């Protein structure tokens with residue numbers, strides 16, 4: 001088991017972050033926030049996928065105006081993402097958001113940041129201090145030459161200590177760079193230095209496989225070191241994929257689970273069925289089933305016997321058929337086109353404790 005770093009706990013609306021709370025999964029809408037219908041529809045899809053905190057961009061007046069409607073109808077706490085415009089931070093809080101994300105470096109004078117903090121304190125709004133390699137303070141860029149891990153850390157701790165000096169503690173910090181190694185270094189330095197909760201992620205990771213791998217490596221290494229109280233996978237994709245990837249990362253490190261764990265073989269020349277099709281069908285049929293079960297789908301009997309012992313239920317395929325097994329023992333022979341349905345029925349009936 002991974003031993004998580006001991007952090008203090010904060011509250012973003014009704015979601016606790018840090019301390020002994022599970023690592024929270026976040027995402028950000030990609031719609032125009034002022035398009036209420038599209039934004040709420042995306043928020044609901046993300047919530048269904050397991051997202052727990054949602055951030056929305058507030059770049060214009062029209063986005064500010066719809067915040068009360070979004071907050072009222074969102075099933076999860078809403079964070080307003082504010083850049084360059086301190087007045088938007090105050091007005092978002094006025095409109096009822098549960099949190100704001102600011103990069104103090106681009107907000108302006110320190111007194112203005114302090115006023116925002118004082119208002120958050122009064123309104124019991126959480127703040128995320130977002131430090132980003134793309135918007136590092138000038139003096140740190142001059143000191144270090146480029147947005148290295150040390151520079152990112154120094155920027156983050158500089159603001160975190162000010163927040164504490166001003167008597168505000170309901171905040172978390174994110175230090176994000178698109179360079180995985182600098183990102184890890186900055187978060188490690190921060191984690192060693194303080195117990196402030198960390199939101200982790202790799203910013204602008206990209207799209208498709210590359211984006212998922214880059215995020216998984218960066219986030220996964222930090223999580224393995226016990227660092228990270230909430231995560232966001234940033235992808236150039238439907239944000240639903242971000243949430244699915246976040247859970248896949250957490251599940252592979254046994255930090256959280258959601259739904260069934262499906263194990264399937266990579267296939268090889270021994271295969272006698274269309275395994276990818278079977279796996280897709282099983283995933284589709286079982287996607288809304290939230291039982292702590294491990295299900296194995298194996299292309300042939302070679303590894304099926306061993307995997308069957310590790311799984312609660314599974315399929316070991318032959319030519320056009322499969323053995324359905326339960327707790328390591330074959331219980332039924334099923335035809336290829338009935339495999340997914342037979343497995344689903346067995347999952348629904350399963351009354352054991354489950355191995356996940």
Ligand code: SF4
Pocket residue numbers: 265266267268269270271298299300301302303304
């Ligand atoms: S389980 Fe069978 S089909 Fe699948 S990769 Fe292993 S040997 Fe090949």
